[in-house]
Amino acid sequence: MKRIAVLTSGGDAPGMNAAIRAVVRTGLHRGWDVFGVRLGYEGLISGKIVPLGARDVGGIIQRGGTILGSARSQEFKTEEGQIKAIRNLNEAGIDGLVIIGGNGSQTGSYALSKHGFPVVGIASTIDNDLFGSEITIGVDTALNIALEAIDRLKVTASSHQRAFLLEVMGRGCGYLALMSGLAGGAEMAVIPEIPVTPEQIADRLRKSYEKGKAHAIIVVAEGADYNADKLAAYFSEHRERLGFELRTTRLGYVQRGGNPGAFDRILASRLGAAATDALSKGEFGVLKGLVKGEIQSTPLEVVVNTKKQIDPNLFELAEILD
Structure with missing residues (x-):
């Protein structure tokens, strides 16, 4: 192993830059030449492979987003596109590739691995829906952004005696909603894993009111059967019968744009170092993630074919603490 490359793919997550920095500097420490692939898999196909030195990643550990950029690539989903990407890597003399990203990104990692190219993935997505890591890069920062929003909304909600809906990201995973709701003392978290009806939500709100709240x-x-738009519309339509309506706030991409907190910077640094360590040992086709407090490897085949589950005990706890 003499020359490695690193790319970021999918949605940006706070801490990606810290992971890039760790890959570059630990790679250089091993005496390797390190390169960055700009614009994710799209850049891999178009050959946007540039050298990275220690100073190129200086001052980025505290920055959100990714200095390498990210872009979706339909071409990479085809076998022809994957072969083209590998050809570009071979022409650049790249011996191993580190891919920082979430579910879709690691599906791409697995595709390259099946073609025989040495790949190591790093778990990074604010959705926390990637099997092989209990918590992924970006989650902690995104949670704290959501928590701040809840705290601020509570001030207005209390002042005007109103009910608010706060929609958070997460695709088809309810982790962000559940954990931010639990940490913020929300009356309820609506998540895809445990469907509820608008009438059940109304009943919960009535009980909260009866408790004196x-x-x-x-x-x-955002991936719940009844997202914020559907719930707001339902409560508005049935306002006379239900006795109240819901005001809606959608965080959207605000959650992804924050500067990483200490936890994400440290996690990203550990995972970046673990990725280059894996390449040095010939451990390919794996994802590096955090499991029971330790950095561990999970085969990419297992990662892309296993759905990550929400802990039902946490949902029950949130309901008890309401």
């Missing part, structure tokens, strides 16, 4: 916060995952 002057306001209510419902955190909704």
Whole structure:
């Protein structure tokens, strides 16, 4: 192993730059030449492979997003596109590739691995829906952004005795909604894994009112059967019968754009170092993630074919603490 490359793919996550920095500097420490692939898999296909030195990654550990950029590539989903990408890597003399990203990104890692190219993945997505890591790069920062939003909404909700919907990201995973709701003391978290109806939500709000609460916060995952738009429309349509309506706030991409907190910077640094360590030992076709407090490897085949589950005990705890 003499020359390695690193790329970021999929949605940006706070801490990606810290992971890039760790890959570059630990690679250089091993005496390797290190390169960056610009614009993810699209850049891999178009040959956007550039050298990276220690100073190229200086001052980026605290920055959100990714200095390498990210872009979707339909061509890479085809076998022809994957072969083209490998050809570009071979022409650049790249011996191993580190791919930082979430579910879709690691599906791409697995595709390259099946073609025989040495790949190591790093778990990075604010959705926390990637099997092989209990928590992924970017999640902690995104949670704290959502938590700040809940705290701020509570001030207004309490002042005006209103009920608010806060929609958070997460695709088809309710982790962000559940955990931010739990940490923020929300009255309810609506997540894809445990479907609820608008009437059940209304019943919960009534019970909260009967307990003497002057306001209510419902955190909704964007991938829930009833997202914020559907719930707001339902409560508006049935306002006379239900006795109240819900005000909606959608965080959207605000959650992805924050500067990484300490946890994400440290996790990203550990995973980046673990990735180059794996390449040095000939451990390919794996994802590096955090499992039971330790950095561990999970075969990419297992990662892309296993759905990550929400802990139902956490949902039950959130309901008890309401």
